[in-house]
Amino acid sequence: MFLDMTQQRNPKLIEASLELHQQGAISPNTYVLDLNAVKSNATLLAREAKKQDIELLFMTKQFGRNPLVAKAIVEAGIEKAVAVDPWEALTLHKNGIKIGHVGHLVQLPKRMIPKILNIEPDFITVFSYENAKNVSDAAKQAGRIQKIFLRIANNGDFIYNGQEGGFTLDQLQEEVKKLEELDGIVIAGLTSFPCILIQEGTPAVTQNVKSMQLAKELLQQRGHQHLQMNMPSATSVSTMQLLKENGATQGEPGHALTGTTPLHAIQHLEERPAMTYVSEVSHLYQDRAYVFGGGFYPRSHMQNAFVGKNINHLKKVPIIVNDPSNIDYYGTLNTRDVKIGDTAIFAFRTQIFVTHAQIAIVKNLSTTPELLGIYDATGNLVN
Structure with a gap:
């Protein structure tokens, strides 16, 4: 849903997501969140709220109640x-x-x-x-x-x-x-x-x-x-x-903090996309490829994923949305033209707190990227 917009407006996040997975720093079924982008989005929201004389209370369930992200939002003025x-x-x-x-x-x-x-x-x-x-x-x-x-x-x-x-x-x-x-x-x-x-x-x-x-x-x-x-x-x-x-x-504001309201998928709004979902090609079966799941969301409206091992040779491939009545052990790519072990990068509307995904917090993507920590879906530090 947000893949093209993320590529256009935050390409360094896609690059960092690929590198972290290929280096083994993060596992499949991990959301990668750009802390600088979230803080910038929160600053923009706080400024507009002051102009409109509206009090803002920020929602954290979308990004897994993460304490690093929550503290950054507070620092930005909400x-x-x-x-x-x-x-x-x-x-x-x-x-x-x-x-x-x-x-x-x-x-x-x-x-x-x-x-x-x-x-x-x-x-x-x-x-x-x-x-x-x-x-x-x-x-x-x-x-x-x-x-x-x-x-x-x-x-x-x-x-x-x-x-x-x-x-x-x-x-x-x-x-x-x-x-x-x-x-x-x-x-x-x-x-x-x-x-x-x-x-x-x-x-x-x-x-x-x-x-x-x-x-x-x-x-x-x-x-x-x-x-x-x-x-x-x-x-x-x-x-x-x-x-x-x-x-x-x-x-x-919740999804606006990560640039993922429905409007953000179709318009260049002030808030930038700040989150990807990273998986890995697990196996091929008949005419499809399957990636590790656990973090997909039934209302995500996904359409495509970037797949590959090199930022200069990522393929954009169509996906098949999971049946919400089934457990998302895997996600499905509508192609066989990928390799087992390839990174799969998605960008979609989610609610991390109802998944069993992990979330990796990164910063300084435009200069010296840094992985600050890996958390579970309810805000506990894993690594």
Whole structure:
């Protein structure tokens, strides 16, 4: 999906990926991440956010909750992270990263709430009154008041399968008084997902945003002021003005940090591609070649790979996307015209934290390339 754009805009990353594998410094099933490019992308995002008066909370699941990368993003000016689940929040906190938001997309298990409160997140999202009460009870026990976001998921809103949950407007109308009576929490804002989708190469707000705006009006009528409007999905330099125009006070860049939102595949945006996936040709069978897997992603939209042993003789070959119902023991190249042991380089949209891949962090690709470390998919140092 991003192979051509990476070749055009960050060719040194492809070169480094090939050399690291051919030298044996990295194994197949390794993502290679350009730390300088990520930091530069984060700087651009922070600058635009300041211009639009939007607070950014960075997402780390796409690059495997990696502590080196997270710290570089903080240094670039995005001070706090959003954790997709409580385990990510704890991992980031352990590595010194401040947590701005947790509980969205994944709610907090009841018995984990006290542990999460101990790391002092700015905001916790709840999907229901019962979740809010659990947070309130734990917050009272800890002697604090926790700011919460209400996730809005009205009838007709766009919600991905496996991510269902939240308040409809009717439910909010019915339950807002009960929420206000919980004295361990305060309603600080609203959120939903996705708030932007890329449609035919153009970013557009979803119906979810309109639902958030109606929910905000309902809460304001009851005296709730200065509400945050947290609008994640496809946050990038090119979409922040659209977010601002629709009332956003917060965005949550993830793929923009690695230059891999859907827009980055078709447009030269300010953020550069910063990540490749490296494998190796394992064997040939009939009219196809197979590479080691473990890090492929069902929604990657891959089309091609670069294959070879020499940067001047890489072949661009078509791939066959894996059936998502099967384990990705291998990836498939739609050719036999390669050799066992060749490096295969991919660039696609991924979520490293749900793979069992490794991630190699590199820097200074334009001068003296350096491998800083190899980590697992959840941010632990391997080598």
